Amino acid sequence: MAEYFFELLTEEIPAWMHEAAQKTVQERLAPTVQQLGGDPGTITVTSTPRRIVVFVPEIPERESDRQQEVKGPPKKVAFDASGAPTQALLGFLRKSNAALEDVVDTGDYVMIRRNVAGRPATEVLAERIPEIFESLRWPKMMRWGKGEYSYIRPIHSLISMYGGQHLPLSIFGVASGTSTVGHRTLAPGRIEVTSFNDYVTKLELARVVVDATRRRHVMAERARVLGMQAGGAPALDVSIWSQWQYLTEYPGIVRAEFRRDYLALPEEVLVTVMRVHQKQLPIRSADEKLTNSFLAVLDNEGDPDGNAAYGNSFVTNARFADAQFFYETDRRKPLEARLEQLAHLQFQEKLGNYLEKTRRIERIAAAICREAGEEPADALEAARLCKTDLVTEMVKEFTDLQGKIGGIYAREEGKPEIVWQAIYDHYLPVNIDDELPRNIAGAIVSLADKIDTLAGFFTIGLKPTGSRDPFALRRAGQGVVQILLNRDKRRVSIGIERLIDLALEARSAKTAAGVRGDLLSFFSERVRTLLEMSRYGFAYDEIAAAMEAGWAASLPDLVDRIEALKALRGEANFLSILDSAKRIENITAGQASTKVEASRLEHETEKRLNELADVVTAQIAELVASRHYSDALRSFAAMAPELEKFFNDVMVMVDDEALRKNRMSLLRKIGGAVSQIADVTKVVVARRDYRP
Amino acid sequence: MPRVTFQSLILTLQKFWADRGCMIETPLDIEVGAGTMHPATFLRVLGPEPWNVGYVQPSRRPADGRYGDNPFRLGKHYQFQVILKPSPLDVQDLYLDSLRALGLDLTRHDIRFEEDNWEAPTLGAWGVGWQILLDGMEITQFTYFQQAGGIDLAPMSAEITYGLERLTMFLSRQSSIFDIEWGAGFGYGPVRKQEEYEFSKYYFEVADIDLHWKLFDQYEGEAKRCLEARLVLPAYDWTLKCSHAFNTLDARGAISVTERVGVIKRVRDLAVRCAQQYLESRRELGFPLLPESERAALPQEAAR
Numbered sequence: 001m002a003e004y005f006f007e008l009l010t011e012e013i014p015a016w017m018h019e020a021a022q023k024t025v026q027e028r029l030a031p032t033v034q035q036l037g038g039d040p041g042t043i044t045v046t047s048t049p050r051r052i053v054v055f056v057p058e059i060p061e062r063e064s065d066r067q068q069e070v071k072g073p074p075k076k077v078a079f080d081a082s083g084a085p086t087q088a089l090l091g092f093l094r095k096s097n098a099a100l101e102d103v104v105d106t107g108d109y110v111m112i113r114r115n116v117a118g119r120p121a122t123e124v125l126a127e128r129i130p131e132i133f134e135s136l137r138w139p140k141m142m143r144w145g146k147g148e149y150s151y152i153r154p155i156h157s158l159i160s161m162y163g164g165q166h167l168p169l170s171i172f173g174v175a176s177g178t179s180t181v182g183h184r185t186l187a188p189g190r191i192e193v194t195s196f197n198d199y200v201t202k203l204e205l206a207r208v209v210v211d212a213t214r215r216r217h218v219m220a221e222r223a224r225v226l227g228m229q230a231g232g233a234p235a236l237d238v239s240i241w242s243q244w245q246y247l248t249e250y251p252g253i254v255r256a257e258f259r260r261d262y263l264a265l266p267e268e269v270l271v272t273v274m275r276v277h278q279k280q281l282p283i284r285s286a287d288e289k290l291t292n293s294f295l296a297v298l299d300n301e302g303d304p305d306g307n308a309a310y311g312n313s314f315v316t317n318a319r320f321a322d323a324q325f326f327y328e329t330d331r332r333k334p335l336e337a338r339l340e341q342l343a344h345l346q347f348q349e350k351l352g353n354y355l356e357k358t359r360r361i362e363r364i365a366a367a368i369c370r371e372a373g374e375e376p377a378d379a380l381e382a383a384r385l386c387k388t389d390l391v392t393e394m395v396k397e398f399t400d401l402q403g404k405i406g407g408i409y410a411r412e413e414g415k416p417e418i419v420w421q422a423i424y425d426h427y428l429p430v431n432i433d434d435e436l437p438r439n440i441a442g443a444i445v446s447l448a449d450k451i452d453t454l455a456g457f458f459t460i461g462l463k464p465t466g467s468r469d470p471f472a473l474r475r476a477g478q479g480v481v482q483i484l485l486n487r488d489k490r491r492v493s494i495g496i497e498r499l500i501d502l503a504l505e506a507r508s509a510k511t512a513a514g515v516r517g518d519l520l521s522f523f524s525e526r527v528r529t530l531l532e533m534s535r536y537g538f539a540y541d542e543i544a545a546a547m548e549a550g551w552a553a554s555l556p557d558l559v560d561r562i563e564a565l566k567a568l569r570g571e572a573n574f575l576s577i578l579d580s581a582k583r584i585e586n587i588t589a590g591q592a593s594t595k596v597e598a599s600r601l602e603h604e605t606e607k608r609l610n611e612l613a614d615v616v617t618a619q620i621a622e623l624v625a626s627r628h629y630s631d632a633l634r635s636f637a638a639m640a641p642e643l644e645k646f647f648n649d650v651m652v653m654v655d656d657e658a659l660r661k662n663r664m665s666l667l668r669k670i671g672g673a674v675s676q677i678a679d680v681t682k683v684v685v686a687r688r689d690y691r692p
Numbered sequence: 693m694p695r696v697t698f699q700s701l702i703l704t705l706q707k708f709w710a711d712r713g714c715m716i717e718t719p720l721d722i723e724v725g726a727g728t729m730h731p732a733t734f735l736r737v738l739g740p741e742p743w744n745v746g747y748v749q750p751s752r753r754p755a756d757g758r759y760g761d762n763p764f765r766l767g768k769h770y771q772f773q774v775i776l777k778p779s780p781l782d783v784q785d786l787y788l789d790s791l792r793a794l795g796l797d798l799t800r801h802d803i804r805f806e807e808d809n810w811e812a813p814t815l816g817a818w819g820v821g822w823q824i825l826l827d828g829m830e831i832t833q834f835t836y837f838q839q840a841g842g843i844d845l846a847p848m849s850a851e852i853t854y855g856l857e858r859l860t861m862f863l864s865r866q867s868s869i870f871d872i873e874w875g876a877g878f879g880y881g882p883v884r885k886q887e888e889y890e891f892s893k894y895y896f897e898v899a900d901i902d903l904h905w906k907l908f909d910q911y912e913g914e915a916k917r918c919l920e921a922r923l924v925l926p927a928y929d930w931t932l933k934c935s936h937a938f939n940t941l942d943a944r945g946a947i948s949v950t951e952r953v954g955v956i957k958r959v960r961d962l963a964v965r966c967a968q969q970y971l972e973s974r975r976e977l978g979f980p981l982l983p984e985s986e987r988a989a990l991p992q993e994a995a996r
Contacts, residue, residue: 014807142820147846185798311827
């Protein structure tokens with residue numbers, strides 16, 4: 001047993017690529033460590049901006065011996081009539097480096113079996129490590145120098161050591177060694193190392209903290225202390241931390257300040273400038289108010305002359321000066337007065353400008369209000385103004401603030417809360433974890449905007465295909481589904497099918513054939529995908545079964561039905577439901593009628609079943625109407641014994657056509673009783689789960 | 693830190709890179725938006741010939757003008773541009789040495805290389821690299837060129853572009869570009885402010901739109917004529933004139949979103965043809981900048 005460790009020294013790798021690269025290296029190395037008899041769970045892969053480091057504490061010196069079997073030619077080709085080996089067999093043996101003694105008798109084919117000695121770990125690693133690193137596919141590759149190789153950044157040096165000895169290998173023409181360099185500016189000299197422990201210790205002295213997690217912890221602690229000194233705490237922001245830990249080799253943090261009067265700017269603007277543009281972390285006071293202090297990363301132990309504090313303040317003040325200029329310019333012109341400018345802003349080449357889009361959003365929003373029984377005034381005002389911030393200077397500069405800026409300006413113009421919030425929120429939800437718009441007006445405008453975009457792009461033939469979705473239409477579709485699934489006071493009572501029709505009606509051009517159907521199947525896919533996500537926790541077969549009974553009229557109703565199925569499938573009588581439904585479906589294929597002629601019922605059992613069916617289907621119909629779907633399914637299950645008896649006592653497939661059809665109608669009547677809830681035959685069950 | 697002026701920065705950088713084997717070129721005498729458009733970069737990065745060069749380039753970006761009112765923005769700024777071809781493996785260290793030469797003790801500052809890739813649609817060019825942050829402020833663009841004029845490059849060039857005003861302002865602790873000293877006691881503001889004001893007014897309010905459309909067409913026509921006459925260097929000059937006419941029209945608000953893509957494509961088509969023809973012409977000349985030994989060893993296809 002001995003340790004293996006490896007360092008790839010490059011130039012600065014983009015922060016956002018590190019974690020994916022570490023994961024890939026880990027995954028690809030695991031089988032090799034396993035094969036060598038080591039524990040893949042002990043592999044450590046970490047990185048700094050310019051190093052990727054691999055450490056495995058214990059790898060056996062050679063893999064264990066194993067038996068190898070190789071299949072050869074058919075036996076009748078391998079031996080001639082006298083039983084002597086043919087040229088075909090000899091050729092195979094030569095190629096496989098085996099002798100006649102290695103051949104074993106295994107049926108129709110010749111097989112050789114022999115012992116293969118395990119290879120030394122050094123040999124396997126020297127082969128596998130370069131393969132793993134050379135085959136990494138980075139999101140954006142480059143070439144350098146003479147241009148022979150393509151990688152994320154130029155490769156400078158490699159360390160490869162097994163059991164304290166140099167294990168030579170090479171990657172893209174760079175040969176490994178046993179030395180590295182320290183921090184770029186604080187300790188740039190070469191460093192000889194003898195083991196992983198020695199490496200980590202020496203680099204730490206050379207101002208490089210190798211372990212990314214440790215850098216993050218040190219930074220977090222420093223941020224906390226600096227925040228306290230500024231009378232507050234750093235804003236919680238996961239995305240900043242995951243970037244920061246790959247921006248520096250030394251986990252430094254500096255506190256800086258911007259001019260206090262910029263605090264009068266909208267908080268969203270300040271936070272966006274700091275977080276997105278400057279990768280800085282705002283500090284909030286105990287009452288959650290933004291202070292004029294912020295934190296920034298620093299690839300240095302400290303800032304003895306205040307250079308970093310000066311530089312960060314300088315840049316941030318300059319950015320805020322721009323923002324303030326935009327803010328003051330924008331406020332001279334109310335949102336209402338910007339509408340006409342939207343006519344000069346193109347939405348999409350074939351879909352016209354933003355004024356036209358605004359008009360459609362208004363029409364669709366009005367129609368949604370009508371159908372869903374909502375008071376339209378607030379939603380319509382928000383719809384009219386929702387895109388006007390696109391022609392403000394602020395949004396031109398900080399595009400990710402679209403919507404929010406409009407909302408803020410509307411608030412400052414004294415619009416009612418429901419209106420400005422609706423404008424502010426109308427892009428929501430963008431991601432699966434996003435909040436929904438805060439009020440019903442926002443939900444309606446968001447729906448109208450998204451469905452119009454979808455209807456438009458589908459109309460001009462730009463629907464998403466495969467992995468290509470350049471206009472983020474799937475995301476828009478998912479947003480629509482998220483809003484329609486909601487049941488609190490922001491619930492919008494409309495089905496997807498109606499919504500699609502409203503959007504298509506709002507377009508002046510005639511809808512081409514197929515668009516409506518394409519949109520419906522696009523949405524059925526979105527509904528399916530979303531409901532399978534963990535927050536809903538439904539299984540694909542439950543979803544499919546319930547969707548078979550309809551989904552486009554109401555999503556909350558679909559969810560109720562799936563929930564009933566989910567609840568029932570754990571109960572013992574679910575098998576009865578499923579068996580009954582499947583038997584009925586098989587035997588009545590092609591039969592539509594559910595009308596039973598009582599006079600034609602001959603058998604006592606079928607007469608009894610018919611009476612029972614009348615009672616139970618009426619009961620089920622009532623339960624379905626009042627949306628008591630699980631009770632309805634239970635009632636259905638209660639018919640199972642009688643149905644079972646029917647199948648035992650009565651022959652359905654008799655020659656007498658009238659008699660046969662009558663019996664099929666009876667079964668149809670029963671089977672149809674739950675068809676409005678789900679096609680239960682689509683639910684997949686493992687029978688053993690139901691054994692007592 | 694010694695007193696830093698705009699010209700002390702230029703002189704130090706020229707000396708520094710000259711001492712490290714760079715030829716010091718002079719600025720191009722045509723309006724360009726960036727030092728990259730100088731033929732000493734855009735054309736020289738093509739093909740197998742080695743090239744190490746440094747130069748100042750006044751860069752005009754009409755839409756960035758602010759009438760001399762904004763302390764951080766200029767319609768014309770100055771870049772110091774370095775091209776190292778092929779890119780040496782120690783290029784980042786060389787760059788850090790240039791900062792030391794400017795008097796910076798890097799152990800007392802924060803220096804970071806943060807991802808920032810570069811793309812110039814009008815040139816059919818792109819590269820991969822970083823913005824270099826000194827104490828959180830961007831002072832340099834560093835790019836490994838990958839393509840120019842739509843042609844894959846080999847060997848690869850490293851491009852280092854210093855923003856001279858910003859760097860001077862930061863090193864001399866001024867809070868406005870117009871407060872830095874140019875040199876010999878002349879202030880940058882008194883020297884340049886009038887120009888910033890007049891050109892902002894011109895590009896935003898006065899420039900004759902019809903004339904510039906006509907000029908654009910004529911420059912394009914002349915560039916094509918030159919290409920047909922196999923005169924690639926004049927063709928490239930006219931391409932740059934075209935590009936500046938485009939920038940002027942853009943600042944003037946005369947190019948709609950729909951037109952934009954089409955106009956950019958017209959400039960790019962010229963740049964692509966120039967790049968191709970330049971490479972062919974250098975091949976015909978036997979790549980004069982290649983050392984004799986390499987010229988003989990070069991396979992016919994290597995430069996394609």
